[in-house]
Amino acid sequence: MRIRATVAAASGALALSALVAPAAHAADGGPSYRSELAKVFSQQTSGRSAFSAASDPVGDLDVSFSDFKIAKAIKVGTTAHVSTAVSYKLTHSADVDVTSEDFLTLPVIYRGSSTAPVNDLGPDEPATCAETSATTAVCKARIDIYPSGANSSLLKNSQAGTWHGAAFALDFASEKSSVQFDLATTLVQRNSKLTVNAAPEPVKKGRTITVTGKLSRANWETHKYAGYTNQPVKLQFRKKGSSTYTTLKTIKSDSTGNLRTTTTASADGYYRFAFAGTSTTPAVNAAGDFVDVQ
Structure with a gap:
C-alpha cells in the first residue's frame, strides 16, 4: 500500500x-x-x-x-x-x-x-x-x-x-x-555514478597517463542516468601498498559529464576520480584503476 x-x-x-x-x-x-x-x-x-x-x-x-x-x-x-x-x-x-x-x-x-x-x-x-x-x-x-x-x-x-x-x-x-x-x-x-579509466597500461616511468571517466546522476523524469555537467572532480592517486589516496588535481566535467586529464607516471598504483557531492547529488568515488609503471 x-x-x-x-x-x-x-x-x-x-x-x-x-x-x-x-x-x-x-x-x-x-x-x-x-x-x-x-x-x-x-x-x-x-x-x-x-x-x-x-x-x-x-x-x-x-x-x-x-x-x-x-x-x-x-x-x-x-x-x-x-x-x-x-x-x-x-x-x-x-x-x-x-x-x-x-x-x-x-x-x-x-x-x-x-x-x-x-x-x-x-x-x-x-x-x-x-x-x-x-x-x-x-x-x-x-x-x-x-x-x-x-x-x-x-x-x-x-x-x-x-x-x-x-x-x-x-x-x-x-x-x-x-x-x-x-x-x-x-x-x-539524485543518485550519482562515477567511472574512471587510466591508460596506457602498463606504462614507462615518466610517460604521460591519460585518465578519463564520466560523472552522471539519475534523471527522475527520463528514468535514465545522464551526465552531470560543469562539476569539480578530483583526480586522486593511491600508491601500491598504501591505503590513502592523494589528490593530484581538480578538473571539471564537460557538457556531457565526461572527464579527461593527464598526469605523469611515477609509480605503480591506483587512479580514481572523486566527487564531493552537492545538496541535490550525493558524493561518489570511482573504483581505483591500477596502472603498472615499468
Missing part, C-alpha cells in the same frame, strides 16, 4: 486536503486504511482556522509529535524502490489509545512549504508504536520512494534537495485527527 499525503492552504489555513490516490484494498478484500483515512481527513479539513506556525499541531485530536528522526540524505536512482527508516515521539492525552485498532499514525516528508508542497512521500504501511508511558509512545515507520513504475512517486529533477518531515495521527472511532509539519529535514538526492 502506498500513502500520498497532500498539504494545502484553504482560506489561509493549513489543511490536509487529500491522502491517497488511488484507493486500494487490503489483502483480505476489505477496504484499506488508506481509503478510510482519506475520507475522515476530508471531513476534518473543512472550517479550520488559521494557525500561526506549521510546527504547531493542527487538528482536533490531542496528539503532538517530536524527536522526528530520519536519514540525513536519501539516494534515489532511476528505477529501484528506496526505503528509509523514520522514528518519532508521539505525545497524547490520556483519552487517546495508541494501541487501539482505531488509531493510526504515519510520517510523511514533503518538498516545498507546508502550505504549498510540490510533492510528498509516505510509507507503504502506517507506523507501529510502542508505549513508553501513559501519554507517550515511540513510533517507527519507513518512507517508501518509487522513482518509476505503477507506484511512481512522481519525482521531478527540480525536487532534489531539502525535504521536510511531518507526522499525522487519526482516531477512526472519533474521526479526530492531528498533523504537525516542519519536524525535521532530509536531503532527497
